[in-house]
Amino acid sequence: MKTVFSAILCLGLSSVALATSPAVAQTAKQAPPPLEAYGELPDIEDVSLSPNGRIALLGKVNGKRMVLMLDENRKPMNYALVGDIKVRSIGWAGEDIVIVQRTDTQELGDRFIADQAEFSNSMLVPVDSSKPVSTVFADNRDILNANYGSYGQRLIDARWYGYYAGLPMKRAQSGNSYYDGDPIALYRVDLAKNKAERIASGATNRGNRDWEIQADGSIGAYLDYFRQDHRWVLRNGSDKQLATDYTSDDGWASLAGFTRDGTGVVVAITDDDNDVEWFSVPLQGGSTTKLFDDVDGTVDTVYTDRYSRRMIGYALEDAPDEPIFFDEERQDAVRKVIQGFDAQNGKIVGWTPDRTKMLVTTNGNFDSGTWLMVDTTAGSTFQIGLERPAISPGLVGPISTFTYTAGDGLEIDAILTLPPGREAKDLPLVMLPHGGPQAHDEEGFDWWAQAFASRGYAVLQPNFRGSTDKDQAFVDKGNGEWGKKMQTDLSDGIDALAEKGIVDPSRACIVGASYGGYAAMAGITLQKDVYRCAVAVAGVSDLKRMVSREYNEGGSRSLRDFREETIGPRSEMDSISPAKLADQASAPILLIHGKDDTVVPYEQSTIMADKLKDAGKPYELVTLEGEDHWLSLSSTRLKMLAEAVRFVEKYNPAD
Template sequence: MIRAMTYDAVRLLPRSILFGDPEYAGPCISPDGTLLAYLAPHEGVLNVWIGPRDKPDAARPVTQDRLRGIRAYGFCHDDSTLFYLKDEEGDENWRLYLLDLGSGEERCVTPYEGVQTQLLAHNTWHPTRMLLGLNRDRRHLHDLFELDLVSGDLVKVCENPGFFGWLIDTDLRVRGGVSYSDDGGKVLHLGSSEDGFQPWKHVPQVDAGASGFRGFSRDGSSLYFTSSVGANTSRLFVRDMATGTETELAGDPSYDVRGIVFDPHTQHVQAVSFEKERLEWRYLDAAFEREAGLLREALDSAGAPDGELDIQRNERSGRLWNVTVSPSDGPLHLYVYEQEERRLRLLFHHAPALADAPLAAMEPFDFLARDGLRVHGYITCPRSVPRTALPAVVNVHGGPEARNSWGFGSEAQWLANRGYVCVQVNYRGSSGYGKSFVNAGDKRWGREMQTDLLDAVDHLAALGTIDAGRVGIMGASYGGYAALAGAAFTPEAFRCAVALCGPSNLLTLLKSTPAYWKPALAYQRARVGDPDTERERLWDQSPLSRVDDIAIPVLIAHGANDPRVRVSEAEQIVKALQRNGLAHEYLLFEDEGHGLVRPANRMRYYTAVERFLATHLGGRAEN
């Protein structure tokens, strides 16, 4: 058991603070600079609040959602309209709503049953027009529609020829699209709906993950794209649309391009980021580099924490910046920066109750996997206890083509506060480390992708940090699969497993993807496998195939309306566990999809998981 007398010196953080809705999130300055909007709970549900920019305390809620809350919103550039997106109980069939800020009148402009809305383009140069993708006419393809914000008219402007994505310039003209070849490679097309689209660049499957379109300059003469063709990592290029000349602008030998900052007026690139252990910025515009340096000086003078920096410039003059600082051991700090005046004002913390909380620092680590591959990750350790033989939870990220990043994380803080080392591994198949690393995960679910997790445990146990006999595994989506795989394939390595919306059968998973994923199906099958031609291997890699070998307690949770990983993935393995009389718990959330959005459901889930981990690993639990 944990050394209770020592550890009790650290205050137990309530789950309601860590997993409830943020008190403040997503601040946004209106295009005319007069208003500040943000997300905050209203009668227990996340809604949009708006007030004068210089008086955020005077804000009031302008939306009245009473169900799942609003998470995606923004100001329209006509200075009189707010937009937001909502789905129904997690089905991801997003509908677009418009709110007149003067009258308060609200309307749904895409009220179609079973149809997903994609907001593709809207900007200050065409303030009353918006381009949307809708799979209204064909469920597997999003056609292009133009919405007139004044009249409300919605008109189809381009029928989708088979694209998974579009190339649209700042004048809202379709300039091309993105499709996938039969082998999972990517094809970038140029052209127009009037003259047709022609293939411009064929990207092999091994390069498809980190290669793609990034934007046009304001005058449409330059196209920005990333590509790893001819190198291990993706680099940023610019194409001269008149001559076809392509020039490399930025790259790193070990890490892919991550973020790109565009000049709000010219839409030329000003900076590029690479996510290493921490985020690293490379500046292509000397003036912006100076301004970013002055911002950092202002943050230091204001006592801002050491954290990752995010800058958003929605206000059309470009002089008012939304700035977010994310430390790993503190809440997000949200600021407004008046660039010309060099004036910085703290708006709020996303969770003020965490401002003086005993949070733990996130620390990078790396190790050599059993086949010699270098793998990176992060650990978050409990405070005020010796780092010797501590219980641990391997917290596996989803995707799998994603990665853990340094910064504030509610689950990492919760696990550390309860007495566990939170182990987050960027196993092979994770993105950001170059194509060799991500491609090393192709069709290796439950194999090397899984043994990377085991090797991380062995590495930390050899250092003496964790007790290899007290390790649990948990995760959501692919992380849920990894938890089930840990229980089925290597039950001797873990004391318990927690799987949220995790696939249990790769054959049924790949046969039940949403219709609108069809244009990218070849890419998915190149990464995971083809259920028509690789049935035996995929079944062998499915936790359900080894359910009889599960010998540890398992907690399974799933949303009934999950469109990505169907609830049948949970039901299959729960029935098998019941049939075999194996220890398990099952939580079904009737009003959720892929993940848990409603605060009450998150409280139910984390309460159950906390009790489950305390029972099997010996950590602390809130009553």
């Protein structure tokens, strides 16, 4: 373990005071870091705490990507190299096993409607280095080697068990396994032995089943949701029906844990606008009660105990990063932590079950990302490490909120990132609209924005109409405005910055991914002479084809209706599809797309490339082999960034 001990020193782990770090002045003459510092996955991607405060860390140590485990005294116990696999999360089962959740993109073959799908697996990494790493279901030929949901871990008779949904397989006479149409079932897995036992069947009649597991490992309740008629049915572990009702057409019903005293189960009902209402239903039967009526604000998230699934707190829609616990003593400690890191854009991202130790991340001005552990009992803070140590405080571009008025008078908030050490005057601009589009950007270190800022560009990330940074009415203003007001909301930001003298409006490019990729294509086809160039990553170019494909691959009619409500009528989609308007492209465009994208198919970029080629318009197409929609791989994410920066610098040089 000597190499691991030396690696810990490289991470810069050290005790630090709870007080905020002193401000560091930006240095104008410092050379920018290499693009690798921005484009590669950060040195720390995720951290998890065990019940006793042991640390599991996903990140790079001495250049090798691994899951590293430290004991309560922060001494290394074991590690597992993970290379370039797509890790989605890490978490502890007790004190001796770390569960690594990963996904893989796989080809489905001719029997399936879709070409590809993303499959999830759970890797079990023991603290004891003499024991092997294994994968749930991997050695069981009666279950597909993938899990379809995780329902937590429970300690039963001194053994840890994990609960996973899996797809039952049949054995052919040849010995090969095949899928025969059985619904997803629930399995209990002995985590030490990695041995699975089927404990419940799944829903029939095309329903989706959701389970809640009691602290003793028994099934407390399960809910079946039937998408075809929007009906849900709730039963307890003894199969007694507790409640049934209907959701709205685009709604959903799911379980969210048990009540505080454990006598009831919590049901979350999501409506067409993605708003959630919370209800409790007694496990032995009785009337349904709406929760949080006495709370001032809209409850967005419910927190539950890790091992009993009883409610311990919640978070409000207006403050999603500020957990509110029912235990007043713990809530007082949380409040102090939030206040202590407020100036550093601090967020509580995890805690031990007793909430005496908390994980905090900070990032923003002078901070490219820091992970810390706060011990509320001892009143101390320990710095776990830095996400991007190559980007020193003085090299972080200034971040602020820039507010302006759209052409029709609507107020738009945008995140403005400026080049470090450079006067904010007549700068070249990179317009960087977010994906979604029902999402939003907020103040903080954004690796993509900071990469462009480090090369001398101002970067604007508008929360255009349809974004989620304000109320539902603001979200609804985006309905039917793809390629229209959602698009001009972006270019109105250029005019506002130009009026302040911050940017030169004739030196702007537009760059984006997913919906932002669509906006980049639309910026040079639906608009004219606004941008010098465009970079579209995993963007949608043919809206009608995209919506039809979703429906043909199993999407519901309500999903298709939702697309028509938000994008616009199907009859008008061609008029706002960049691929249909390729002959009007007014600037060069770079198309970048992951070959394994299961959200926006790779063909959306090849269609646009073919149309641009036919029209004799300048374009480039870069294929990211093995990459998905989320730029999960370090090497291909860096390739995307390098190509995007190269293209923008070619057509819109900063100097």
